Amino acid sequence: MGIERYKPAVAKExxxxxxxxxxxxxxxxxxxxAVSWLGSMPGHGCYPYAAAGIALALVVHHFGFLRIVDKNLERILPVEDRRCLFGFIPWKSYLIIAIMVTMGIMLRHSSIPRQYLxxxxxxxxxxxxxxxxxYLRICVSEIARTRVS
Incomplete structure (x- = not known):
């Protein structure tokens, strides 16, 4: 048994x-x-910035994050046994997350105007x-699939 019994193992769902x-x-x-920063702008001046943010979101979602999600789903869905709770993303991704959090903190403390941030x-x-x-949609469909079988 050893150390394995302390691993927080969970099902793929x-x-x-x-x-x-x-x-x-x-x-x-x-x-x-973002909304709090835009909300502090006078009048309707926040709308162009909000529109740019929404447009950026659609591009990043479609061409960036969906590819990452699909790659993670390809890794998680075939799993039959229980896996470590923290394995919902690859271990290398934790380093990327740390870098992104650090960059976010640096940006918030920079002199870049809030409307651009x-x-x-x-x-x-x-x-x-x-x-x-x-992820949540696939999770629900996996739960429904296992309940039916």
Whole structure:
């Protein structure tokens, strides 16, 4: 048995749910930050920045994050046994996440005007939230499939 008994092993449905939940939560946090920055702008001046952020989100979602999600799904879906709870993304991706978080902190503390940062935060946040929905949709269909069989 050894150390293996302490590994937080879960079914693939839990991995799918965790992936979707994490992507959704991070996406929502980034969107809320962007909206708060845009909301502090006077009048209707925030609309062009919001539109740019939404356009960026659609591009990043379609051409970037969906490919990552699909690659993760190809890795998770064939799993038959229980896997480590933190295995919902590849281990190498944790380094990328740390770099992205560090860059986000540096950007927030930079002299870049908030309305321009809002475009980036809205774009990435909304793209993460949209892409996270795919994990959750597949999770629900996997649960339904296992209940039927």
């Amino acid at each position: 839990v991995l799918l749910f965790m992936a979707g939940l994490v992507w959704e939560l991070v996406g929502v946090v980034l969107v809320f930050m 809002a475009i980036l935060y809205l774009g990435i946040g909304l793209a993460l939230a949209l892409s996270g929905l795919r």
